Amino acid sequence: MVAPFETAAFALQKGAVSDVIETDFGFHLIYKLNERPVYEYRLRDILLKTKSANDYIPPAEPWKNTALSGKHVKRATLQFQPQTGEPQVGLDFNDDGKKLFAEITERNVGKPVAIFLDGQALSEPVVQEAIRDGAAVISGSFTIADAKLLVRRLNAGALPVPIQLESQQSVGASLGQDSLDASLKAGLIGFAAVALFMLLYYRLPGLIAILALLLYSSINLALYKTIPVTLTLSGIAGFILSVGMAVDANILIFERTKEELLRGRPLGSAIDEGFRRAWLSIRDSNFTTLISCAILFYTSTSLIKGFAFTLALGVLMSMFSAITVSRTLLRLVGGWRYCQNPALYLAGWTRSGKIDKA
Template identity: 55%
Template sequence: MRQNKFLIGIIFIITLYAVLINIPSVPLNIHAGPININRTLHPLEFNIHLGPINIVKSFPPKFGLDLSGGTHLVLEADMTGVAESDRKSAFDAAKTVVERRVNLYGLTEPVIQQSKVGNSYRIIAEIPGVTDVHQAVDLIGKTAQLTFREEASESAKVATPSGLLEVWPKETKLTGKQLKKSEVTFDPKTGVPQVSLEFDEAGSKLFSDITSRNIGKTLAIFLDNELLSAPNVSERIDGGKAVINGSFGVDEAKKLSIALNAGALPVPLKPIEERNIGATLGQSSIDKSLLAGGIGLTIIAVFMIVQYGILGIVAVCALVIYTFLTLAIFKIIPVTLTLAGIAGFILSVGMAVDANILIFERMKEERGWGHSFVSALRLGFDRAYPSIRDSNVSSLLTCGILYYFGSGTIRGFAITLAIGILVSLFSAVVITRTFLGMIYKD
């Protein structure tokens, strides 16, 4: 009994937060005698201030290119110097790097496609949520070839941009290929953003050798033949770690780190078409999807209540809670919703009902065999659970396969369906059982 009350409290708190995260911004105007309320309700935001720590987090929905628009880019690969037999593999590798960079920048659903027109190798990128074309080009079009160069003379100290490669003409064997990982850090003395580098075992040895023979000199770090920094080497550096200092903002440092982690492009990419595109489906499709979901939920509710009575009412309540919880999780992660993703969510609603039907039908069988309602309730859940578990595991495996082998909107469908399945399992086994346990007591 105490356990049921505790679970009811947890479910209530979680549901309340889910509802507050999902409520739209709506004006609230109440005038009743001396009471006048003129406010606008907004979705829940976390606003935490603990001394120097300030955490402000909101949960706006994220929509894909088909619902919110974004950036359309056509990039042409420069195959000059690439052998004819190697062009296909270089083209495939370039597409993989572009897709990895977009995915590392945030959870979106990019559409990255290849197109070969004659001798022109093109990559078409559609990126939802990015309305600044130049930002998109900087993110995915940068070659990101990291090199380390040794200085030739004392003139390095008075170098000008026009003669940088002459000042540091000696290219070392240490490049971005030996990079293990890169991340944005902050200088502990100045608080300025910087990009830290960590090399693999081979890179660590190379870096140690390079710094040992350049003590008292500068070591230049170049990205695509542009100087990032040229620190003075005061001692041999072991451990394979380095830092790139520069006039970085946080966003610039993040983009550089992403480009380095995703790897250098095997061939340069030149933008030949850049444009912002509007939503192809837009608010109208979102409204129609919500209407279809509402109609489907209503039909399910009527069926469950007519077929199972009070059990159906409890299942419908659990289904409403499930809907709020799932939508809240989509916002918290956040998941970029496309029309395919919304379809995955609606499909998971039907699967949530399937679990309740399995449990209720099993309870009917237990009642037919002479068990009391309370006993049938316990046995129904216990004996239906293996079937529910196995069906959900097989569905999750399918989602995993779709996510691993798919891309773009297929991955979005797999993510929303998988989240919906996990929440539906919690809804059927925990929420419905707890509610029924409160109604039918021993």
């Protein structure tokens, strides 16, 4: 439809006749019978994206995978730009990586190439030129700390070490609390039984040993809080076992002291000689335990490591408790006039002042 004809047709009312219209095709009269509205439609694409565990419409991945991976990297090093002194990261590839990297850089000059570790982009350097010698440099606005971090991550990604699940345990809250309560109850019952035995058999030295054990336990718990140490069930077992070993050290000392008293030595001399003779046995037995703890700690799972660590810490503290605390308390008490009666140290001492060896 030509413009004059179109203008006249749209201007007419329904049922009217137009004037003579001249166009390039001749002269026209227009009679308007009817008219219908013309609807204009505008189309728009509507993209709905719903966020859930998995997006219904995943985002477009801007990066394309290459065959180059961490196994092709010899090492990453921290370097400095000679002119400006700015930190940069150097990359050295092996023979296979050298070929792959040359192909990638040839195809992507002027484009960014991203370096990924565990699905996260570490760096997105732009390729300045094709690199064929297998040695690349990543430069940019790095701080020294950022460059060092990137070097560590690149070297970590270059290690051919797969991630393996060594162990997995699931303990319910009620079961864990029940086990903890049972362990603490067993420890208290064991401590009470040991204390009763020491009092009945060793008398005054037994009381001193109990005081030394209480101090030993307090020091251990303070160290657990300071280090800090997370106490698991195996760790509690290691602590209880170390208490038993601390008792063993005191028993060795008291037995040697009794032997010296039976030989007729004065109390003070008998105490010193008893500690001197017992020290070698205490040292050797505790050092063998420490060696076993070290082996367990470096070769076992996390549960056994907790047991080994608490046991080793307890053994060290038990040596301190037996040799320092027990000895100091025993010599202090032995100097008192009312505590010099041998009957307080020997269960077989009779009223006549003789030792009943039977």
